[in-house]
Amino acid sequence: MKRAGRVYRSYTAPAAAMLILITSVALIFNSCGEPSRVHITGHIEEGAGRMLWLDKLGVAGPVPLDSIELGSNGRFGFRAGLSTPAFYRIRIADNNFVTLLAEPGERINIEAEASSLPGTYRVEGSEGSSLLKKLNDRLVETKRQIDPLVKEIVELEEGPGFEEEEARINHELEEIIRAQRQFSIAFILDNMESLAAITALYQQLDDETYVLNQTRDIQYLKIVAESLMKIHPGSPHVRALAADAENQERAYEAYRFAAMAEQSGNVVTTYPDINMPGTDGGNISLYSLPERYKLVFFGSSLNQESMQFAHDLIPVYNAFRNRGFQVYQVSVERDREEWLRRIEFSELPWVHVVELGEGSFSAAQAYNVQQIPANYLINRDVGVVARNLSVPELRRRLARAFD
Secondary structure (H helix, E strand, O other), rough: OOOOOOOOOOOOOOOOHHHHHHHHHHHHHOOOOOOOOEEEEEEEEEEOEEEEEEEEEEOOOOOOEEEEEOOOOOOEEEEEEEEOEEEEEEEEOOEEEEEEEEOOOEEEEEEEEEOHHHHHHHOOOHHHHHHHHHHHHHHHHHHHHHHHHEEEEEEEOOOOHHHHHHHHHHHHHHHHHHHHHHHHHHHHHHOOOOOOOHHHOOOOOOOOOOOOHHHHHHHHHHHHHHHHHHOOOOOHHHHHHHHHHHHHHHHHHHHHHHHHHHHOOOOOOOOOEEEEEOOOOOOHHHHOOOOOOOEEEEOOOOOOOHHHHHHHHHHHEEEEEOOOEEEEEEEOOOOOOHHHHHHHHHHOOHHHHHHEOOOOOHHHHOOOOOOOOEEEEOOOOOEEEEEOOOOHHHHHHHHHOOO
């Protein structure tokens, strides 16, 4: 562990960072024809006058379903229709919420304090929600132990005994994180038939670090996905988990193959292909581009940062396009015609393909894209050599490569 920055690192961010909240949604509240309901009631102490929201959580993001202004007694009640287990969230603010895992027909009761819903809540009437609370409480305690040690190591002054102190703190951190990891694995193995296991798979110690962050942890994604697909094959959370498990395994196999090839001296192509419609409607394969270096650029014409990156990229593209460099831009869009108009207006001179829709995007999942814009620099002969380069970094990298 290094002193600079965070003292722990993750191996990978699972492609469904879309799964991380496991708290996202696109359901219909109180709709007719659904075979059952969930009733969520409770009391929020010192919540008078505060707005309390009910969200449904799915793989596309949280969707507000209902809200209520808390009265002087702090009591509330919500109802929602559902046919399969689903994740919900009651919140006072985006950073002050409680996540629930509801089953059809459950009557869930919540007691909490308005100042800190996650730190004070109690839940009854829902086995899945009780499991989520167990996960939440343990992670909160782990972070409580980690935070002062992180602060201590950042503030540690170099001098006599520095290395010993640094080693001591890092050892304590490793033991705390190891204990959390062991807890999470035991929880997953004990609850593979509950969607709560999905939450355990994607818990994070911070914005960059997953509790389960080792290569071999892909096995837990697989076994939970296999178990839940037998019980809840129609759940969007389960389907997203199964897709992520497959993508993670594919990425690992590519990594392992590349490492073996490097050791043996073989030259191989180790990056996933993308084969999607271009501006003329015909598919363009990433593998078909002959250039020695290719920048796979994920963005959207609706995203200002993506468009700014594309604009800044033009001079670099023009400088190296005749020396063996190509840009393959993958745009995630809602409307093809609007995308074509924006591409034409922006005069971006490289290869463009598009993936339309509002759900999960296969190309982005194949490259484990967590947010846009994102980019991957590919050497045709060896695979991905860098990712998320700034434009100046890309220019320097290409200048070294072609000189």
